[in-house]
Amino acid sequence: MWVAVFILTLLTLWITRLLIRTRTHPPLPPGPSGLPVFGNLLSLSPELHSYFATLARTHGPILSLRLGGKFAVVISSPELAKEVLRDHDVTFANRDVPAAARAASYGGHDIAWNPYGPEWRLLRKVCVREMLCAATLDAVYGIRRRELRRIIRYIRSRVGSAVNLxxxxxxxxxxxxxxxxxxxxxxxxxxxxxxxxxREFRRVVAEITGQFAKPNISDFYPGLARWDLQGIEKKVKGCAERFDGIFEKVIEQRMKMGGIGEEREKDFLEVLLKMKDEYEEVEDDGQNKVSFSMTHLKALLMDMVVGGTDTTSNTLEFAMAEILNKPEVLRNVQEELDTVVGKESILEEHHIHKLPYLQSVMKETLRLHPVLPLLVPHCPSEFCVIGGYTIPKGTRVFINVWAIHRDPSIWANPLEFDPERFLNCKFDFSGNDFSYLPFGSGRRSCAGIAMAERMVLFSLASILHSFDWKLPEGEKLDLEEKFGIVLSKRVPLTLIPKPRLSNPSLYE
Structure with a gap:
């Protein structure tokens, strides 16, 4: 008898608490109904960005999903993105770290997955002030130039043959x-x-980012994470260990070499090693000190290697595919290059600021094909209200940048590749306009924007200035996307180059 009374009392208290919460808090965002235990897991599409966009057309610009034991919210409008990324920036500056990301980032001690706090602020400061600031990037221009000249020579040697761009x-x-x-x-x-x-580096990076995009039981049911039922964590750890071996080797070699010396250029590793265990982030109250450790150092190296390679090459591949699909765009780009640089000269990075149409091509490419279509998911550190709906603490929040960039209420002819929409307009990569967020916004916006912009524009200008391009005989241009944490072309772009500069010596 007393057991029944006890159960009835608990049930009454639970119902009372639920009713009080319903009265005191706004409702959860709307969303598709799900199954017991599984929620909406079984209905997820592999192409999450377009699947979420389809759901938004039915349920609205803020919607919720039950993914096993996790609650997720998808944001698909500039107004709501502004609430998350600016109005409540600090609250949403945390991460719900997937098992695969934790395995690849030394336990989440990198800048992408670290929770907001003293450790993350230290890493951000190291990246922005020491590694990726304008002065540092200017100082390593010679590296970019040397590698671009190398690839131009290589492509010249492949004239008439297909090149996997x-x-x-x-x-x-x-x-x-x-x-x-x-x-x-x-x-x-x-x-x-x-x-x-x-090819081997690309395979390993693609394996890591590919595992990030896979639905993982360990993420949806944290109690099962210890068993790694799908083997995702094991696979990512194997890839990460390969890079860690490279990091260990170069760090050991550098520490044996000692100082920089006059005969050797300063590089980022030199800066990071000097900072190790000497650089601290200290809160205003003198508490929460955190040092820059070897783990942080290697985690930043991993961020640069994984986050700074596939993103750039995929953007270049999409840009070239879109340009070749629109002959008038190709003509405009090359006419601008010929006017500013000429066919009798080598393109240099200082020419880029004189190429507004080319810059518009990059912006339009990132509008149609944003590098991170859902950004890196945010996670509120406390209960919050967005768009009149309750977002519980610990929710995984996706900002569907891909959908915002294709919204017909914001963009005229949104599916059309039209660089001219960015000529003489206000849009840039700062994230201040929430209709255009290719690199995110707020505290967790991409720290490598300046490097990405320089690398993409210099590379794209170089290959379009030096060569004409065409598809191999009988092939059709394919623009289909493949979803991942980093968006990629489903079919690799293979093209045949033809020299367009006046003097063969310009390719040396």
Whole structure:
């Protein structure tokens, strides 16, 4: 008898609490109905960005999903994105770290997945002030130029043959990144060795980012995470260990070398090693001190290698595909290049600011094909109200940038590739206008915007200035996307180059 009374009392208290909460808090966002235990998991599409956009057309610009034991919210309008990323920036500055990301980022000690706090602020400061500021990027221009000249020479040697453009752009970007980080020594390698290494690096990076995008039981049912039922964490750890071995080797070599010396250029690893265990982030009250450790150092190297390569090469691949799909765009780009640089000269990075149409091409590419279509998911540190709806603490919040960038109420002819929409307009990459957020906004916006902009524009200008391009005989241009935490082309872009500069010596 007393057991029944006890159960009835608990049930009454639970119902009372639910009714009080319903009266005191706004409702949860609307969303599709789900199944017991599974919620909406079984109805998820692999192409999450377009699937979420389809749901938004039915349920509105803020919607909720039950993903196993997790609650998720999808934001698909500039107004609501502003509430999350600006009005409640601090509340949403945290992460709900997937198991795959934790395995790849030294336990989440990197800048992408670290929770908001002293440790994250320290890493952000290191990146923005020491590694990716304008002065530092200007200082390593020689590396970008050297690698771009190398790829131009290589493409010249492949005239008349098909070139996998995404693969070559990845190799170039990887060489730039590793040379900036620690000096890759790539100049001593032959082209075959460089190609082989680039393909292997690209495979490992693609494996890591690909695992991020897979629905993982460990994320939806945290109680099952210890068993890694799908083996995702094991696979990512294997990939991460390969990079960690490279990091250990170059760190050991650098520490043996001692000081910089006059004969060697300063690189990022030199800066990071000097800062290790000397650089601290201290709160205003003198508490919460955090030092820059070897784990932080290697986590930042991982961020640069994984986050700074695929993103750039995929953007370049989409840009070239869209340009070739619109002959008038190609004509406008090359006419601008010929006017500013000419066919009798080599393009240099200082020409870029004189190429507004080319800059518009990059902006339009990132509108149609944003690098991170759902950004990196945010996670509120406390209960919050967005758009009149309750967002519980710990919710995984997706900002569907891909959908915002294709919203017909914001953009005229949103599915049309039209760079001219960005000529003489206010849009930039700062995230201040929430209709255009290719790099996010607020505290957790991308720290590498300046580097990405320089690398994409310089690379795109170089290959379009130096060559004409066409598809192999019988092939059709495919613009289909493949969803991942990093958006990619489903079908690799393979093109045949033809020299367009007046003097063959310009390719040397």
């Amino acid at each position: 995404g693969e070559q752009m990845f190799l170039t970007t990887m060489n730039v990144v590793t040379e900036m980080l620690w000096g890759s020594g790539a100049s001593a390698d032959g082209e075959e060795e460089r190609e082989s290494r680039g």
